[in-house]
Amino acid sequence: MTFVAAYWWTAKPGFEAQFREAWKQGTKLIRKRYGSLGSRxxxxxxxxxxxxxxxPDRATWQRAYDARMAYDDEKVRSAFLDALDDWAEEPFLLMEVTDDVLVRSEKSFTP
Known part of the structure; x- marks a missing residue:
């Protein structure tokens, strides 16, 4: 059963584009290394x-979380951290998906 974790961050004023780009690159790294399905x-x-x-499931997320999942590329990690103003220390929502009728389109997907 699919598992969802939600996090929040605030970017420094003027650093929003840098944050978004670093987040995208970091999400790709986490998907590749830790087995996530990606993020929005x-x-x-x-x-x-x-x-x-x-x-894919809570166990996969928990293994990544316990391993202190991080962006392994130092350039991406630095760009992400440099853009941050505030953030949640822990995920603010952890949820099992019970029913899914979200329509995913190729248009909304950014690899």
């Missing part, structure tokens, strides 16, 4: 970026 980045009404990451 959203922006809430307060300006926070919300990442909703999907995993």
């Amino acid at each position: 980045l959203h922006r809430d009404q307060r300006g926070r970026f919300i990442g909703i990451a999907e995993w």
